Amino acid sequence: MNYITLNDGNKLPAVGFGVFMIPADGSTYNAVLKALNVGYRHIDTAAAYFNEAEVGKAVRDSGISREEIFVTSKLWLQDYGYEAAKKGIDTSLSKLGLDYIDLYLLHQPYGDVAGAWKALEEAKAEGKIKSIGVSNMTPKLYTELTADFATKPAVNQVECNPLFQQKALREVLAKDDVKLEAWYPLGHGDKSLLENPAITALAEKYGKNAGQIILRFEVQEGFIVLPKSTNPERIKGNIDIFDFALTDEEMDSIRALDTGKGSHDPEAPGVGEMLLNHYKIHD
Structure with a gap:
C-alpha cells in the first residue's frame, strides 16, 4: 500500500474503501469488514450516507488495531454553522463509536462554511479529529x-x-499542499472509460482489469482514491494495484483521455438548496 502525507503531517492510505449508497441493513458492515480483511486500512463514510454506525462497528469488530485504520466521515449541510457543527461532530463520533475520527470533511461548499470550519478546527485541537478537509x-x-x-x-x-x-483544481490545491481525494474514481461505471482502448490494452498487457489500470493511474498521479463495491472480488481487486507500475508513455496515454468535464457541477445554480432539501439527516 502507498501512503500519502498530508500537509498536517498525518498519513493515510492512498486507496480507501468508499461506502456511499451502501445500505445500513448489514450491507455496510459486511462490506467494510470484508474490505478490512483483504487489506484496506482506509474507510470513507459520511453523516449523509446514514451508515456511520455500521462502519464503526466493523472497525471495532475487525480485530485490527484502531491506530492502523484511517476513518473518514463528513459533516452534512444541515449541521453547518459553528454551534450546529460542534453537535454534528459529536454525533458522528457517537454513531461511529470511536474516540476520534482520522479525517473529517465539510461535505458540501454551501451555507455557513466559515462557522462549520471553525468547529472542525476546534475539534482537531481537542483531539476529536486528526485531520480536517x-x-x-x-x-x-x-x-x-x-x-x-x-x-x-x-x-x-x-x-x-x-x-x-x-x-x-490540482494547480490551485498544490499551492497549499492540499491533496486531492477522488470520488467516482472509476467514472461511475462509464463504458466510454472502462472500455476505452487505451485502458483495455494496458489491462491485457498487465493481466489486470480496466478498473485496476484506472486506479493505478490515479495513484501514480498522486490521488487518494475511494472505489466502492459490495462485490467481494471487486473489493479485493481494487486494492491489488501495487504489483505493477505504468510507464511514462502509458501515463500520458491515459492523461490524454481528459475531457475536462464531470457529472457534477458544484457551481450550478441551486445545488446547495437542492442537496439540503433532498438529504435530511435529522429533524
Missing part, C-alpha cells in the same frame, strides 16, 4: 471559501477520474 470545492469555490481559514484543508474530495482529471 473539504469536499466538492471547485477552483473558484476553494479560493473564495478557504481564503480566511486559519488552517488550510488537508484534502479536497472531489469527482475525479481519467475523463475528468481536475487539472485546474
Whole structure:
C-alpha cells in the first residue's frame, strides 16, 4: 500500500474503501469488514450516507488495531454553522463509536462554511479529529471559501477520474499542499472509460482489469482514491494495484483521455438548496 502525507503531517492510505449508497441493513458492515480483511486500512463514510454506525462497528469488530485504520466521515449541510457543527461532530463520533475520527470533511461548499470550519478546527485541537478537509470545492469555490481559514484543508474530495482529471483544481490545491481525494474514481461505471482502448490494452498487457489500470493511474498521479463495491472480488481487486507500475508513455496515454468535464457541477445554480432539501439527516 502507498501512503500519502498530508500537509498536517498525518498519513493515510492512498486507496480507501468508499461506502456511499451502501445500505445500513448489514450491507455496510459486511462490506467494510470484508474490505478490512483483504487489506484496506482506509474507510470513507459520511453523516449523509446514514451508515456511520455500521462502519464503526466493523472497525471495532475487525480485530485490527484502531491506530492502523484511517476513518473518514463528513459533516452534512444541515449541521453547518459553528454551534450546529460542534453537535454534528459529536454525533458522528457517537454513531461511529470511536474516540476520534482520522479525517473529517465539510461535505458540501454551501451555507455557513466559515462557522462549520471553525468547529472542525476546534475539534482537531481537542483531539476529536486528526485531520480536517473539504469536499466538492471547485477552483473558484476553494479560493473564495478557504481564503480566511486559519488552517488550510488537508484534502479536497472531489469527482475525479481519467475523463475528468481536475487539472485546474490540482494547480490551485498544490499551492497549499492540499491533496486531492477522488470520488467516482472509476467514472461511475462509464463504458466510454472502462472500455476505452487505451485502458483495455494496458489491462491485457498487465493481466489486470480496466478498473485496476484506472486506479493505478490515479495513484501514480498522486490521488487518494475511494472505489466502492459490495462485490467481494471487486473489493479485493481494487486494492491489488501495487504489483505493477505504468510507464511514462502509458501515463500520458491515459492523461490524454481528459475531457475536462464531470457529472457534477458544484457551481450550478441551486445545488446547495437542492442537496439540503433532498438529504435530511435529522429533524
